[in-house]
Amino acid sequence: MSDISVYITSDLTSSERRISPQWDLHYLKTKLELITGIVPKDQIIQHYPIASSDEKRIISSNEKYSKEQDEQIRVAQFEIGPYSRLHVIDTNPDSQLQGLEEEQVEGFKLSEEEYAKKSNTVLRWKKDNQLGRFDPQFEAEKQKKLQENLKISENIKVGDRCRVINIQGQRLGTVKYVGEIKLLDSDGNIWVGVEFDEPLGRNDGLIDGTKYFDARHNHGSFLKPKQVEVGDFPEEDPFASDDDEL
Template identity: 65%
Template sequence: MKNRQVIGIMSDINVYITSDLTSSERRISPQWDLQYLKKKLELITGISPKDQTIQHYAIPSSNEFIVILDANKYYTAEDNDKHVSDFNILPFSRLHVHDNNPDSQLSQLQGDDTTEEFKLSEEEYAKRTDSVLHWKETNKLGRFDPEYELQKSRQLEENLKISSSLHVGDRCRIINILGERRGAIKYVGKIMLLDEGENIWVGVEFDEPVGKNNGLILGTKIFECRENHGSFVKPKQVEVGDFPELDPFASDDDDEI
């Protein structure tokens, strides 16, 4: 008889990534080491890994934060040894990346614009090549990304269409992840606290304690469930059907006697 090893897989986390010049929602993996995380953050913010001080805001709109990585205490070895999972980063919290290099191009852009922008007309400011506006346009960020609005609109339409077939009480499983998580749908709808009601979200209570919460988001109860059994996911990640609870001790060996 074969022994089955049950391995807990940590799913990706939706977080808000901000800097003094950028803001976006991204997915990060608890399995990433710090070196990989910093490289990803560099692509988003333009800040070099060695100059990144990362602040974690458990509540995105709050002024309270903890420094999880300090550029003044930068060690290359630590980047390889530590992982995102070591920092207890909460879903839909905010990571703010501060540039500790006062001589970097981004720091210069930030410093120059705080005074000059208000002295120039919109047309004059738009013509400058050393402005934050020009930097965003060059890097195709925000409204300058030609695909952003189109992709965003398509995703919203897709989620809305899928959500129409999801109902509270339906048995389901989460797809497009490593491993398999099963449970029951507890909530389908918009959540103002997460994204000002822009997306449709599905609240799921898992059979096993593989969730991220107990149905509570930023102090507001969205649905009732057991601790560490709840999660909020996009509709396209949910498949409904006849999915009974998995038996972690069941054997899949057909030759078992």
């Protein structure tokens, strides 16, 4: 997966950086600390799919922070699009940043309006070339993908056996949840919660304090319907023997 450009903001910073979908969540947080000064355990990360919009979703909170758990989560899971925005909130009440008044930090802030006025930025280049969200067909394509998502999800039901194939190989499991997840996106997309037969997942059906389904530790994942193939996929018996192997 190629690196993508995103906007990183906090109460004191605003910049354009490149991140990799292959990073784990903890590594992303360490990178954000270098940019914002906010340590990983105090970070709440909000994702704005459209940088200039008020619509957002929380992709990570500091509730029950665990470095080990963050290392099991890949940035690709959050489907962060190019030139969207990651806003980092500092939850440490003793942080020096918490006590600063607006006028004290004004000189360090670069608003989205000010950034948009600059002529030598990637944002300006995308506007001039009508790329990404500036493409006249952007909304139409967005709605098309939404309808495709909904159509595929109609054939996926809770209790179905399923298979997920990605660069890591084949994973078999059972569908445990089908529905919207506002914390992942606010576009009305349908997500599929799967409990894998083996500990190849990223969670136990819990996202940011909300339990969508019950799964064993590191057996659960949330996926787009197009990633999930339902069918007669019997659960493998880990204790089964191979007659051709002694």
